[in-house]
Amino acid sequence: xxxxxxxxxxxxxxxxxxxxxxxxxxxxxxxxxxxxxxxxxxxxxxxxxxxxxxxxxxxxxxxxxxxxxxxxxxxxxxxxxxxxxxxxxxxxxxxxxxxxxxxxxxxxxxxxxxxxxxxxxxxxxxxxxxxxxxxxxxxxxxxxxxxxxxxx
Numbered sequence: 746x747x748x749x750x751x752x753x754x755x756x757x758x759x760x761x762x763x764x765x766x767x768x769x770x771x772x773x774x775x776x777x778x779x780x781x782x783x784x785x786x787x788x789x790x791x792x793x794x795x796x797x798x799x800x801x802x803x804x805x806x807x808x809x810x811x812x813x814x815x816x817x818x819x820x821x822x823x824x825x826x827x828x829x830x831x832x833x834x835x836x837x838x839x840x841x842x843x844x845x846x847x848x849x850x851x852x853x854x855x856x857x858x859x860x861x862x863x864x865x866x867x868x869x870x871x872x873x874x875x876x877x878x879x880x881x882x883x884x885x886x887x888x889x890x891x892x893x894x895x896x897x
Contacts, residue, residue, distance in 0.1 A: 748774065748816040753809040754794075756801030756827070764794045764812045764825075771814045772821050777884045785863040786821065786882045792856035793825040793878040800829025800876065820865075823880045831871040 750771050754760035769787045772778055790812070797810040811826040860867050866881035 747818070750814045752812045752814075754812065756798045756806060756808065756810050758795075758798060760810075761791060761794055761798065764810075765791050768812065768814050768823055771816060772882070774816060775821075775884055778821070778882070782882055782884075786823065786880065789860045789863040789867075789880050789882075790823050790825065792860050793823075793880065796856055796878070797825050797827035797829065797876070800827045804829060820881050820883045823882075825878045825880075826875060828875040831873050831876050 748771065750767060752764060752767050754764060765787050768790045769783050772783045772786055794810060794812060801808060801810065806828060808828040811824075813822075813824040813826070815822045857869075860878070860880060864880040865883045866879075868879040870877045870879075
């Protein structure tokens with residue numbers, strides 16, 4: 746198995762669904778990747794792509810968001826690339842705990858924790874010229890062969 750798909754979309758919310766569908770369809774090519782894991786990947790990609798679209802909107806940029814999906818023998822890697830101002834992931838404040846009453850008013854900042862929970866690996870490279878979010882989901886057979894835990 747192996748394959749590669751690259752999608753360039755306008756940085757507009759109406760193209761978010763297209764990115765989700767393409768990545769889910771590519772992931773679905775491997776029968777060992779269950780529906781639950783495809784859904785996890787679809788949500789993680791949605792969060793990363795939403796962040797990329799918002800980064801472009803803040804700049805009023807016409808540049809496109811790039812979504813790359815690579816299927817390997819043991820994993821699916823998705824990169825979401827934007828040309829926004831970049832950020833320092835370590836400086837993003839964590840959201841309040843779910844049982845904290847302040848959480849009810851918390852409307853932003855859940856994307857990174859969600860991506861870390863849903864993907865097996867996440868890597869964020871950010872600079873003044875943009876951000877690349879790399880999400881990795883291992884196939885079921887790789888998980889059953891000793892890969893444990895999610896996030897990194």
